[in-house]
Amino acid sequence: MRILQTIVNGPEPCPYLADQSWTMKYQHIGEMEPGEYERRLRLGWFKFGAFLQRPICEGCNECLSMRVPMDEWQPNRIQRRTLAKNAELRIEVSTPPICDPERLLLYNRYRIAQTQEKGWTPTLMDSVSYQREFLVGPTEMTEISVWEGNRLKAIVLTDVEPNAVAGVTHYYDPDWRERSIGLFAMLQTFLLARELGKKWVYLGYYVENSPTMGYKLQFRPCELRGWDGTWERIEK
Numbered sequence: 478m479r480i481l482q483t484i485v486n487g488p489e490p491c492p493y494l495a496d497q498s499w500t501m502k503y504q505h506i507g508e509m510e511p512g513e514y515e516r517r518l519r520l521g522w523f524k525f526g527a528f529l530q531r532p533i534c535e536g537c538n539e540c541l542s543m544r545v546p547m548d549e550w551q552p553n554r555i556q557r558r559t560l561a562k563n564a565e566l567r568i569e570v571s572t573p574p575i576c577d578p579e580r581l582l583l584y585n586r587y588r589i590a591q592t593q594e595k596g597w598t599p600t601l602m603d604s605v606s607y608q609r610e611f612l613v614g615p616t617e618m619t620e621i622s623v624w625e626g627n628r629l630k631a632i633v634l635t636d637v638e639p640n641a642v643a644g645v646t647h648y649y650d651p652d653w654r655e656r657s658i659g660l661f662a663m664l665q666t667f668l669l670a671r672e673l674g675k676k677w678v679y680l681g682y683y684v685e686n687s688p689t690m691g692y693k694l695q696f697r698p699c700e701l702r703g704w705d706g707t708w709e710r711i712e713k
Contacts, residue, residue: 478613479507485533492598493687495539504529509615515638518679519541521702524636525645527614532682540682542702544641545677549698556664556695559657566598567624568665572637574620576607579629583650590651595689611646618645621665623658631662635669642670643679660692667696 482535487500499565514524521542522529525703532540533613552560556592561618585601592599602610612618613636619642649658670678683701684690700708 478509478513481505481507488534491523491537492533493684493690494537494539497534497539499504499532499534499537499540502533503532508613511616512566512639514616515641518544518638518641518643519702520706521704523643523679523681524614526610526612526617536701539684539686539703541586541684541704543680543683543693543699544702544708545667545676545678545680545696546701547667550671550678550696552664552667555657555693556660560664562657563623563658563661565625566661567626568629569622569624570619570669571622572619573617574612574632574634576604576612580632581607583629583632584648587648587651619669621662621669623649623662623665631658633662633665636668637669637673640675641677641679642666642673642675644681 481662484504484505485500486503488498489500491497491499492501497629501563503549504522514529517524517529522531523542523668526531534540535628581602581604585608588600589604616636619635619637621633621635622629623633628655631647633647634645636645644663644688647659647662649662678696678701680693694711697711699711701711702708
């Protein structure tokens with residue numbers, strides 16, 4: 478692994494917990510061999526674009542890395558219902574991902590809806606910022622796209638490592654919430670990991686008291702990484 482630069486940003490307002498601040502450590506990665514990112518995942522890092530990132534907040538250890546063992550995961554009742562409800566949709570898996578007007582429009586519609594309903598930071602993207610944040614990096618990413626005919630309904634961006642699939646981000650048509658299209662899109666990460674015979678799915682950070690993170694615990698059994706480096710199993 479070749480680290481070009483190490484940056485620390487913060488403290489600044491925490492996006493997960495009200496009245497809390499966060500500080501993030503970034504490493505700008507120039508080169509990364511297969512399996513190196515997976516080793517960093519086990520140490521609590523996650524990748525966005527060309528950067529590895531890890532929170533180093535003073536006095537707060539609420540961000541816990543989360544992973545799901547694929548040899549035990551089975552979709553629960555709600556997940557099975559969601560898969561059945563959307564069974565007619567077409568799934569495409571491609572490497573590398575692309576950036577085009579259709580994806581940008583869907584992403585920005587999703588961000589606007591999340592801003593209005595959940596108070597997210599109102600951030601819209603053009604093609605340059607989309608590629609910089611999601612697509613440019615030291616390893617080639619995989620895109621899962623969900624289609625109704627020729628209409629794009631959801632995108633999931635993932636990193637595929639020798640023993641794991643790591644989710645990067647997902648976004649979807651906000652008009653399709655009644656179809657649970659966001660959950661359906663996330664489930665494609667698990668189905669891809671199963672198809673590829675991977676041991677783990679990594680889901681980023683879980684923050685117990687964050688209103689935007691509670692949905693992740695539906696994926697059980699899972700493991701949460703404590704800040705002492707140990708992984709604690711959370712049962713069904």
